Amino acid sequence: MQVAQPMVPQQMGYANNEWIHGLCSCFDNIPGCLAACFCYPIYQCYVTCQLHEEALCLLAGQPATWTAVRAHIRGKFNIHGSICGDCIINHLCPCCVLCQVRNEWESRHKSVGVVMQQQAPIVMQTTTTTTNP
Template identity: 35%
Template sequence: MEQVKCESNPSDQPPQYSLPHTTTTMGGTYGSSPYSPPAQYSHTTIITAPVSQQMDRSLWSSGLCACMTECSSCLLTAFCTVCFTANLATRMGESCLYGYCCAPHFASTARPYFRGKENIVGSLAGDCCIGFWCGCCNICQISRELDRRGYPKGCMC
């Protein structure tokens, strides 16, 4: 087998670093000097990442208990909650069966989903509390917000 020796320009090769001086004792190996690259290596790599821009956050267009501004959604929620949640699900792009068969689950998950999608100020803890204790007012507020933001009406009112 023949060995071939390649000659190259030293500037084309990355610099070779030597390991720091180490001392071996019974307890193990300890470094006696910090690692530092040779002085001839001066290439610097700077990694930058895009800075996220602060997005404009909006507020709900109506209060949680502002049901009297639109009585139809308040009455539908009070007397036929599953029908109203099915309608709300279709307005939000979900299956009406999700709103009809899983109304309590839909009512608790629709708020954080919609709030995140539309960049509305709030918190997940607040969304959970409102979904649990104020379910009817919650879905009415979401319906009013869908109306204000121009979402299609759905199959009811």
């Protein structure tokens, strides 16, 4: 008698430790680039909702918030960098940071999949013993 084992989900890891989208590649998403430049506060709230961090929408206008968000994205996807670098970049070009964070989240979030791996079935053998009277 064979008993099938359930499927076991395994999350794929992140091998790439660099940003997929560079800081100046905001033109990869033209509508997002325009929204970041001309409707910055509204686009900040939109991106925080995309990141499932709706509570940050209230703090979205604070530069330290996006420094922390960029650091969070780096940590989540194991990307090289430092909080000091995040702070400097965020103060120099906040629109580019906003676009980079959104593009990175979208690219990596879509590429993360769940691989279903089936375990080998367990074979159960039944033995019968007979006794002679």
